[in-house]
Amino acid sequence: MQEILFLLLPLAFLSGWQSARKRYKKPPTPPDEIPQNFVRGVNYLLNEQPDKALDIFLNYPDIDENTADTFLALGNLFRSRGEVNRALRVHQYLVSRADLGQGQRLAAMTALGEDFFAAGLLDRAESVFSEILRTQPHYEPACMALRLIYEKLQEWEKAREMASCATHNPEQQAQWIAHYLCEQAQVLLKERHLFKVEEKLQQATQLNEHSARVKVLWGDLAVERHQKDQALEYYQAAVQQEPRLLEMLSERLLTIYSSPFEREVLYQFALNTYQHTQDPQLLAPLIKIAQQAEQSDAISVLVLQALEKTKPTTRAMVRASQLLAQKEQQISPSITYTATLAGAIQRLATLAPEFKCESCGYKMHDFLWRCPACHQWDTVKND
Ligand SMILES: [Zn+2]
Known part of the structure; x- marks a missing residue:
């Protein structure tokens, strides 16, 4: 889709180019005659030489609404392809033009701020969006962008100030x-x-x-x-x-509640929660708590049933195989089949991210309250 848009951009440029010529009362380009510079620019774009294309497009003196919109789209496409320096070049050019309308200047400033944000230049992005708010104090995209910047900078009071204008x-x-x-x-x-x-x-x-x-x-x-x-x-x-928090909390709970009685209470709670929810993601913390509460024997039938009938998580597979290996060795110390399998599953599991954002699909090894990719809160779950 992006590539199709990229190839359509030259047509938009041509239309803006010709209407700009009319506005500035330059001799019209005959229908069968396309400006040579324009053709060279398009050729550069098609030949994957966007910098040379930009040298031509950005030196064209006439700009009208259509051309400005096309420049905006071109810059945004560069950013979405990860070519942030080129996006910055296009949007900085637009912002520097004195002949832009108010709406287009606002859009160009916003795009420029987003380029700086994408480039990780948070202080530059902050000053662009703050500049926008000086003239448009409730401009939602600028409030939203500043909120995200302050979240990244962990400036929570400032993020809070922006939250009220970032959404209704x-x-x-x-x-x-x-x-x-x-x-x-x-x-x-x-x-x-x-x-x-x-x-x-x-x-x-x-x-x-x-x-x-x-x-x-x-x-x-x-x-x-x-x-x-x-x-x-x-x-x-x-x-x-x-319930997904049980895994994240299990280590901490086992540290705080370390007496046999306290661990028995924890085990009963984890067991009840698992049985009540039937959530396969709770199997892993339940096994861990059961082992610490010396309830491995009590839990083994439930673990076998879960392996037979549900789709366990990778972490649950690791703990279940370790638990079954222990049981196997109690029966026959010389047999190590399950222990070998448990070791292999554990090695495999160390490679797999355990958490995934429900909103954007980004995977991660540690639980986070906020997804680092799409910046949404409360969307990270066990994978
Ligand atoms: Zn996400």
Whole structure:
């Protein structure tokens, strides 16, 4: 599709070129005579020599609405092909033109800011979008872009300021701002400013009372205050809200709750959640917790049933094969078939990303609250 658009661009250029000539009252180009420079420019584009094509197109003195739109499209195409320097060259040229209409100048500035963002030049992108907001204070694309820039820079207060003009959807605003408050609470928790953490979490709860992340942080705060029972209630509420969090939390839970009784409580909770949801993604953390709670024998029938009847995750396959290898060796220490298989599955699993963004499909090894590719919150799930 992109390549087709690329090949259609010369036609758009020609149309803009000829109408510009009319506007500037230059002698019209006879229908059978196409300007030589234009032909050279198109040839360069078709021969994959876009820089030479740009030398010609960007030195053409006349520009009208059609030509400006074509330049914008050309720059955006360059950016989407990953050719950000060329996109920057086109959009900087457009912004420098004094003869652009207000709408086209705004579009060109926005495109220029997006080029800087794509190039990772966040300070330049920030100044372009801030410049736009000086004349158009509620221009949504600029607010949205600045919000993303401040998220990347982890400037959560500024991101929060932009959230209200980046969308009119109050639920979306509340979701973003609750995450920003959680980010701030995490930093404050590390610094042990526990009262400030509580303040942030209260605000986040008011904005998004169903947020599993907020519940996890209430649990973390309770642990810091040595209120382990209360913390467990928060963690359990978070997992009931978002069962996928059990895997992410399992290591931490096993560290906090280390006595045999506490681990038995954890095991019963994980077992109930698995049986209630029948979610194959919960099998892996359930096996891990069962092993730590010395419930390997109790869980083995359930694991065999899950292997026979469900589609287990790679991580569940690793843990299930390790558990079965242990059982096999208890019966006959000299037989190592399952142990060999378990080792091979584990080596295979280290290569596979365990998490995937539901929105854009980007895969990653670690759980993140925000997808690094499409910048959406709460879209990362177990793969
Ligand atoms: Zn994504």
